[in-house]
């Protein structure tokens with residue numbers, strides 16, 4: 426089965442509502458009818474609805490950068506998948522390393538979010554990745570294994586059909602240091618082998634695994650040429666229409 430390439434732009438804490446609308450209009454103009462790749466953009470919460478209005482009849486999909494694993498209730502300051510869906514989202518990024526590090530999110534908490542997202546009919550993009558220290562200490566595979574196993578606990582094979590995984594080595598995020606295509610391919614192949622072990626070969630075969638970490642117009646082609654790389658989660662380069670468009674149009 427062919428995995429449709431997915432290119433996602435994580436705008437992180439950037440762009441006001443006006444700026445988000447402007448960037449969305451530029452992307453709509455260049456990418457609004459692209460159908461051979463899935464395109465996802467993740468603005469800040471406050472801009473979600475305004476961006477949704479712009480891209481809603483196009484092939485560009487909307488993601489939130491986080492959520493809380495509840496539906497409604499006394500959860501001051503949080504947003505649940507239900508509200509993200511109400512704002513126009515189809516995807517939710519879960520467990521980004523910035524949240525794991527700055528907000529101490531655990532694999533167990535991330536797993537609850539993942540289940541909440543799926544139950545609300547949205548699709549999760551689960552981020553995993555090792556630090557430089559962990560890589561240098563030879564712990565990379567162990568860390569990835571833990572993040573995958575604990576992050577995907579209790580998911581059925583049917584639910585796995587909605588899950589996208591993003592491998593983002595922390596040392597490559599925002600640093601300009603991309604993992605080499607070989608390093609990325611090695612991690613992606615390992616993640617796929619874990620999916621086979623935990624679920625089955627069709628889950629392993631169908632699940633899209635994105636690479637993230639300093640993806641730019643000049644390295645996307647080589648990354649996408651790797652067997653187990655099915656797309657990219659792009660930070661910095663997704664803030665400039667020209668760069669993101671080129672990344673989506675990888676060769």
Ligand SMILES: O=C[C@H](O)COP(=O)(O)O
Nearest residue numbers: 435598599638639660661
């Ligand atoms: O979610 C995106 C990643 O954190 C990558 O960010 P970056 O492309 O700025 O390195």
